[in-house]
Amino acid sequence: SQTIHQWPATLVQPVGSPLSLECTVEGTSNPNLYWYRQAAGRGLQLLFYSVGIGQISSEVPQNLSASRPQDRQFILSSKKLLLSDSGFYLCAWSVTGGWTEAFFGQGTRLTVV
């Protein structure tokens, strides 16, 4: 069966520090991968998605970047964190095709202080 791992679960970082959140998927090949941010326990904002290695699409301009160095690995990064980067970050995967549901990791609570 397929599983998704996302770490760390919580993170407190000072303003201006770098960020690296990692997500890996097991049990499937060539998944679509997504990074979402959820602010204040509410709506989800799609940050990045990837349909293959090295293929990253950005949905909104921001202080973040994403990379997909391996088929089942998706990394969210920042060179210098801002206070506004605080939030709950969720990684998700799906098989190709709009008719399939996405499966989510457990999320990372990022607090920038």
Next chain:
Amino acid sequence: AQSVAQPEDQVNVAEGNPLTVKCTYSVSGNPYLFWYVQYPNRGLQFLLKYITGDNLVKGSYGFEAEFNKSQTSFHLKKPSALVSDSALYFCAVSSDSGAGSYQLTFGKGTKLSVIP
């Protein structure tokens, strides 16, 4: 562009009563509709989906949803609410054409509180 609306920020229902969480959508092409549930500080869990076929879809934990093409709605329902159903519920849509197709677009979420 596709979009989802969840008109209620919060729904309160007494335990044992039926519950409905509303969702309407807008897409180009055929819609694919999903419901997810989120418990505090956790990821989203998939509940059910509509792709094609019967308009009434049954999912996990006794939930069901009814697809209504003319009203572009996909309301989530349960005949008898449990306190443990209290959580944040998200409706999502993707489609087979148009800008943003094959990507999930989420509503803003509805907080369901089941009162003992």
